[in-house]
Amino acid sequence: MSLWRETCVLLAVAAVPAAFALALHPSLANRQRAGLEPGEVRLTEVRDWGTPVLWVDARPAAEALHDRIPGAMVFDGAAFDRDLGQLLGAWTPGQRIVVYCGSSSCDTSREVAERLREAGLDNVHHLHGGWDAWVRARQ
Amino acid sequence: MVAGAGRGGTGPLVAHSTWLPTPPGETPALSSRLRWICQSALRLPCSGPVNCRVLLLLLSAPFLWPAVAGGRLVFEETEISLEAEPFAEKAEVDFAFTNTGAEPVTIVDASSSCDCTVPSLAKRSYAPGEKGTIRAVFEFNERTGRQVKFLTVATDEPGRPRYELTLSVDIPQLFRVVPQVLVWRGGDAPEAKSVSIHALRPELARPVAVDSHDTRFTARLEQDGEGSGLWRVVVTPTATDTPIQATLLVQTSSPGQAARVITLYALVRESASAPASRAGSR
Numbered sequence: 001m002s003l004w005r006e007t008c009v010l011l012a013v014a015a016v017p018a019a020f021a022l023a024l025h026p027s028l029a030n031r032q033r034a035g036l037e038p039g040e041v042r043l044t045e046v047r048d049w050g051t052p053v054l055w056v057d058a059r060p061a062a063e064a065l066h067d068r069i070p071g072a073m074v075f076d077g078a079a080f081d082r083d084l085g086q087l088l089g090a091w092t093p094g095q096r097i098v099v100y101c102g103s104s105s106c107d108t109s110r111e112v113a114e115r116l117r118e119a120g121l122d123n124v125h126h127l128h129g130g131w132d133a134w135v136r137a138r139q
Numbered sequence: 140m141v142a143g144a145g146r147g148g149t150g151p152l153v154a155h156s157t158w159l160p161t162p163p164g165e166t167p168a169l170s171s172r173l174r175w176i177c178q179s180a181l182r183l184p185c186s187g188p189v190n191c192r193v194l195l196l197l198l199s200a201p202f203l204w205p206a207v208a209g210g211r212l213v214f215e216e217t218e219i220s221l222e223a224e225p226f227a228e229k230a231e232v233d234f235a236f237t238n239t240g241a242e243p244v245t246i247v248d249a250s251s252s253c254d255c256t257v258p259s260l261a262k263r264s265y266a267p268g269e270k271g272t273i274r275a276v277f278e279f280n281e282r283t284g285r286q287v288k289f290l291t292v293a294t295d296e297p298g299r300p301r302y303e304l305t306l307s308v309d310i311p312q313l314f315r316v317v318p319q320v321l322v323w324r325g326g327d328a329p330e331a332k333s334v335s336i337h338a339l340r341p342e343l344a345r346p347v348a349v350d351s352h353d354t355r356f357t358a359r360l361e362q363d364g365e366g367s368g369l370w371r372v373v374v375t376p377t378a379t380d381t382p383i384q385a386t387l388l389v390q391t392s393s394p395g396q397a398a399r400v401i402t403l404y405a406l407v408r409e410s411a412s413a414p415a416s417r418a419g420s421r
Contacts, residue, residue, distance in 0.1 A: 060254050078255060078280040081402040084319070088384055093322055093408050105291065107252045111282075120318025 039113055041125040043133050046098055054091055056099040058108045069134055077112045084119060100127035211240035220307040225343050226396050228279055230308050233272040238265040248293040249273055256288040275306055283312035313344045316401055323379045325409045331375040334403055338368045344393040346370050353385030356405045374405050383407040
């Protein structure tokens with residue numbers, strides 16, 4: 001058996017306990033939420049809609065003002081009532097609203113979308129993968 | 140090299156007997172099987188000072204290293220739940236941990252899923268056995284209800300593990316407002332629409348007045364029965380032929396606390412071609 005073949009076999013054998021270590025190690029508790037949550041939408045789906053969307057950037061203002069989806073309005077969830085007024089100024093009844101934050105690990109977009117729905121707006125979504133997904137698609 | 144010779148079987152396996160004896164309690168059959176795997180299936184050089192089990196263990200070490208070696212943080216609690224007091228503006232919680240590993244641990248990053256929650260550390264490096272805390276300050280701002288925020292802690296441990304901490308806070312909701320936005324379509328009859336305000340803790344806070352900041356809308360506050368905790372804000376536009384956006388402010392009374400204001404919006408808008416919004420629909 002060649003050295004390369006032996007190495008492959010041994011690595012495969014070692015992978016078994018490694019898999020157990022990965023599953024059981026307490027420090028590896030970071031679990032990525034899989035799939036889509038209620039109200040969450042993928043970028044490809046937004047593009048398939050084919051209708052103008054009101055983009056809402058719920059990232060920190062410094063990041064949103066530096067670069068954001070063209071036409072997106074900057075929305076500070078901490079000043080919801082104030083920024084709701086600004087959003088309504090740009091919104092047409094029936095228009096879809098898509099909120100995004102930085103990445104899959106942030107939950108600001110979900111929170112803002114939920115509050116917009118509670119305020120009485122329909123067709124409100126939050127973007128799966130957030131700004132990171134947009135940047136990946138842009139490249 | 141000769142120790143263990145002749146153990147655990149017959150035939151060619153005996154000739155390649157191992158340096159380490161078969162451990163007490165281990166059955167010869169298992170030992171034989173291991174040797175067969177090493178020598179026949181894997182064709183490893185199991186004779187000599189390093190036997191098959193040691194060889195396998197050494198080769199597995201890089202994979203097992205994160206699990207068995209280095210520093211390791213153990214948190215007393217990775218999920219903390221609490222209920223905020225009415226009118227509280229923030230929550231501060233401490234996630235206590237201990238470095239139970241044999242090596243120092245440095246926390247290289249602590250981040251939050253929300254800008255509203257800021258983690259902080261008194262120091263970043265912790266010696267073996269040392270205790271520490273990560274403090275999370277959650278500013279409520281206008282949030283109410285059950286809020287769940289996640290903190291992610293990254294260290295310099297082998298394998299770069301990430302610890303996820305969860306902070307759940309129930310923030311008392313004083314009012315339920317449905318809907319916050321009223322919409323009339325251009326050309327609709329200028330009929331009255333209403334906003335329902337349910338005072339969930341009327342002994343703590345209740346609406347007392349409403350102000351329209353636009354003369355093209357009139358607004359009045361009505362209570363739905365004494366002691367019901369329900370109020371309605373009835374809003375009527377003077378006309379719907381031009382787009383309007385108005386802000387209505389509902390003043391509330393909170394004994395011993397700063398008065399809070401509920402913000403409502405009234406709109407007259409042209410419709411888009413997409414399906415209609417339910418905002419303010421009646």
